[in-house]
Amino acid sequence: MRSFYERVWQVLAEIPAGRVTTYGDIAEYVGTRAAARTVGWAMNAAVGSGLPCHRVVNRNGELTGARFFETPTVMEERLRSEDVRFHQDGSVDMDRHRWTPAENLPPARDFLDDNLESA
DNA sequence: AAGCTGACCTCGC
DNA sequence: GGCGAGGCCAGCT
Numbered sequence: 002m003r004s005f006y007e008r009v010w011q012v013l014a015e016i017p018a019g020r021v022t023t024y025g026d027i028a029e030y031v032g033t034r035a036a037a038r039t040v041g042w043a044m045n046a047a048v049g050s051g052l053p054c055h056r057v058v059n060r061n062g063e064l065t066g067a068r069f070f071e072t073p074t075v076m077e078e079r080l081r082s083e084d085v086r087f088h089q090d091g092s093v094d095m096d097r098h099r100w101t102p103a104e105n106l107p108p109a110r111d112f113l114d115d116n117l118e119s120a
Numbered sequence: 121a122a123g124c125t126g127a128c129c130t131c132g133c
Numbered sequence: 134g135g136c137g138a139g140g141c142c143a144g145c146t
Contacts, residue, residue, distance in 0.1 A: 005142055024128050028141080034129075039142040041127035046143090059128065066127035 005031065008113050009043040012102045016056045019083040020100035021093050023060050030102035030109050045069055055079040062093035 008031040016022055024037040031040075044054045044066055055076040059065045067076040077087070086094040106112050 025130090028128080033141055035139085036141040037128040037130095038126065038140085039128090042125095042143065044127055054127090057127080064127090069127060 005036065005039060006043040006046060008032070009040050010047060010050075010052055011113060012106070013044075013047065013052045013054065013057065015102070015106055016053055016100060018053075018056075019085060019098065021056045021058050021062070021080070021085065021095070021098045022100050022102065023058060025060060026101045026103065027057065030106070031113070032109070041066060053079075058093050058095075062088070062095040064091070064093070 009027055012027050012030060024040040025034060027040045028034055028037040040057070044057060047054050048069060049071070054066070055064075055070070057066070064076050064080075067073050070076050077091075080093065081087070085098050088094060102109075
């Protein structure tokens, strides 16, 4: 079992364009719901690595991590370029775009362990 | 080495 | 329904 970060990144890499997920959903999928916080920390380390960190928002669809990108606006711009719709208050339309690892990926153990062991 | 902090979430008051 | 506290992992002081 590799680090918590790497598990998060594997999930992150599977998020389809035009969809978003939440810190809590990722945290729960990789093992612990309460580690949602650390997920954000993992994102910070992933900025600039090519992973779609912009597809992770908080439970309300707010772009809380925007300020950690190259510029504070690229997060929204990337999402808009993927046809993600926003509410008037600037939050993502979660009903329309929400994607969860639990419903779209194989069971966490299989998915994570497979990739890790075969690596 | 111990303690604080952080892109969060949930529960209790 | 707003405010405060606890829980998780890793990095920094």
